[in-house]
Amino acid sequence: MSFLNQTQPSGDPVSQMEALVGQANNKAGGFSYQVDDFTRLLRFLILGTEGGTYYSSEKELKRENVQSIDRLIMTDQGEQVVDFIRDVSVKGRACKQNTTIYALSVCARSNDLKTKNAAYRALSDICRIPTHLFEFVKYCENESAGSGWGRAHRVAIGKWYNSYKDKPKRLAYHVTKYQSRHSWNHKDVLRLAHIKPETNAISKVIKYIVKGLNEAKSDPVPMADNENVQEVLDFLEGVEKAKKCPRQEIENMKELIAIHELAREHVPTTMLDSIEIWSVLFRQMPMTAMIRNLGKMSSLQMFQSDNQEGKFREDLVIEKLGSKNMLENAKIHPFTIMTAWYQYQAGRGEKGKLSWPVNDRIVKALEGAFYKAFEFVEPTNKRYLLAVDVSGSMTAPVHGSSQITCRDASAAMMLLTTKTEKTCDVLAFSENFTKLDVSATDNMKSVIDKCSRLPFQRTDCSLPMQYACKNKKEYDVFVVYTDSETFFGNMHPSKALEEYRKCSGIRDSRLIVCGMATNGFSIADPSDKFMMDVVGFDTNAPKAMTSFVKGEL
The missing domain is CATH 3.40.50.410 (von Willebrand factor, type A domain)
Known part of the structure; x- marks a missing residue:
């Protein structure tokens, strides 16, 4: 019953001695709506804690943080737990991906066979890039009583690499961009997993990781998978050329980035202070990456309007920030843009020594993007x-x-x-x-x-x-x-x-x-x-x- 329909005289005290439907006694002596274990699990997956508190700072994930999983597995609901974790991860509902990966590792290390198998089947859906895979391996190692890799674990890791069989160049891109994280690298993972490649193209990528490009190229290219294999080898050769490209060969590096669509991680550190290199990277950057790197690019004087190329790059940034279609497709929350706006306006990074000259037109464009992004927030x-x-x-x-x-x-x-x-x-x-x-x-x-x-x-x-x-x-x-x-x-x-x-x-x-x-x-x-x-x-x-x-x- 709402206020508007109440017949109770104004000012009468409201009794607190009875619980509403669905409420139970709480520690404060009153009543509250009770939280079941699936709700606790959902809180953990989205917030990082079971108790209804979101922390902006990183918190170490421990088994006691997610005891709801153990209770649900004990009541034969382990497979539903894994489906729950997959759903939250795939739909992008978690604030930070590490919670879903940690929860998956708990299920993968469960003594309940159905839960364990379900967790390993979900691995490729939840761990979508190598960084996620390495994090999963780290958590599994922490959860494991022993140091060995069981058959189920090895098979699941093998299936993760083979899940790229229809897009092997994507695997080549990922393993060269995300080479190591969380004290793990691809070579160590492959050594322990004993992977059996399902296609010739996947085999080339794995041989490249373990033995290098020359070994990957040494075997003749089979006719059955010729196109995919050649595409993978061409990309890997481009990555290797980029690694060895000397500072004085900027033009060659620019060409490699453009032809193979290389990312910043593929570029030698010695070249990451070059305006010319960043200009090529900038043109293929998605909106989020562009906003994140505005400070770095400004520190290189890339947006100086007193020269034609600088003015072109400045105009391109402003055009992108002013595009409603690009903002909508990027799905960037206004508060994220505000953070970038204030950070850029400050002229220095939050951490480290990076500083840059502030471009007033870019500041105004970021402010404009902040207000435009309100249109795409779902009420x-x-x-x-x-x-x-x-x-x-x-x-x-x-x-x-x-x-x-x-x-x-x-x-x-x-x-x-x-x-x-x-x-x-x-x-x-x-x-x-x-x-x-x-x-x-x-x-x-x-x-x-x-x-x-x-x-x-x-x-x-x-x-x-x-x-x-x-x-x-x-x-x-x-x-x-x-x-x-x-x-x-x-x-x-x-x-x-x-x-x-x-x-x-x-x-x-x-x-x-x-x-x-x-x-x-x-x-x-x-x-x-x-x-x-x-x-x-x-x-x-x-x-x-x-x-x-x-x-x-």
């Missing part, structure tokens, strides 16, 4: 109340995106929600919990100005639900944006949310608390599937929040 069609910390400490850098302040990150998320959702109210932790007039017509500057003009008060994470209850407002989602102040007063946020559910009748109303400048806090009740903490804030955080709001966690 959740939920009703939102955003509660924002406006204190001076919000100028602290975000943990996970240090080039952005908490104030600017929260402004970006306010804009994102107001521009994409039909119902969104914004309130500030100011005098009397002040309504903040943020609309779809605002931009970053206007939102930041509105926040800066307000006096602030202490952030109380239970206030949004108390406000909604008192004013009979109907919301599906409450989001708190703060730096590191996750204080609450006389009522715990989980209790306030529980009370709001009872008095509003919105039984699945959700709460997200984002502590952007902290590396640890705990507001969410781990047993309540409708509460979430976000610790720090990186480019994956909006994706995690959207999954939570849509009920995918």
Whole structure:
């Protein structure tokens, strides 16, 4: 029953002594919606933890982080677990791919034969590039009691390489681009797996890895697979020529990149300070790679408008950033573009010594791309109340995106929600919990100005639900944006949310608390599937929040 239909007199206390349907007692003495093991597993796969908290910083994955898998296998649901992992991975739902790979390794090392076989069958679907394969091997080694490779493990690794049999040149590209990761390389993996190639072209790639190009070319090319084999050998020869190409032969290197579509990883380090080399790489870069490398390319003076070639490259960057089709196809979230915009504008890398002259036209193009990308964010069609910390400490850098302040990150998320959702109210932790007039017509500057003009008060994470209850407002989602102040007063946020559910009748109303400048806090009740903490804030955080709001966690 909603507020609008309530017959209960205004001001009557709402009883907290009874659980709603689907609720059980929680540790705080109230009630919360219980989380089953598949939900815990889904949380781990998408967030990296079972407890409903997303961490922007890397966390070491350990067996105790995903005990739900063991319990599900014990109830004969191991094959469903593997299908679940595959689905999350293939659909790109995980914030970071390492969680799905780790979960797969746990299943592959299970004593349950059906689970183990299902995990190995899913290997090629989940580990789509060599980096993923090496990570899987590393996790399996950590999970294994012994040091040997069993038959099932060897066969699965062999099938991974043979899965490229219809696209052997792609295998050649991958093994030369991703040569080693996580203390593993292809030669070591092949030595332990004893792979039997299923095609002549795959055989050439494997022989190249183990013995080099000359050995791979020494055998006559069989007529049955002539075209694929020759294509693979031509590519591998191009890679070897690139490796040995001396600095003074820039023109030859440019030709090799263009003919064989080589990546940056194929280029000798001694040539990666060449404008000419980067110009060729730049022309075939996808949008995400281009944005990521703008600082490096600017450091080489590639976008100087005082010469014809520099002006051409500058115009090409601006054209790509202004293309709605390219932005839509690249599926880049606005917050990711904002991170690149602020990083580029700073003129220096977040880590290391790289610095560059800032090109004002590119800065404006990145800002424009940020706003254009809002059009391609799918709405959740939920009703939102955003509660924002406006204190001076919000100028602290975000943990996970240090080039952005908490104030600017929260402004970006306010804009994102107001521009994409039909119902969104914004309130500030100011005098009397002040309504903040943020609309779809605002931009970053206007939102930041509105926040800066307000006096602030202490952030109380239970206030949004108390406000909604008192004013009979109907919301599906409450989001708190703060730096590191996750204080609450006389009522715990989980209790306030529980009370709001009872008095509003919105039984699945959700709460997200984002502590952007902290590396640890705990507001969410781990047993309540409708509460979430976000610790720090990186480019994956909006994706995690959207999954939570849509009920995918």
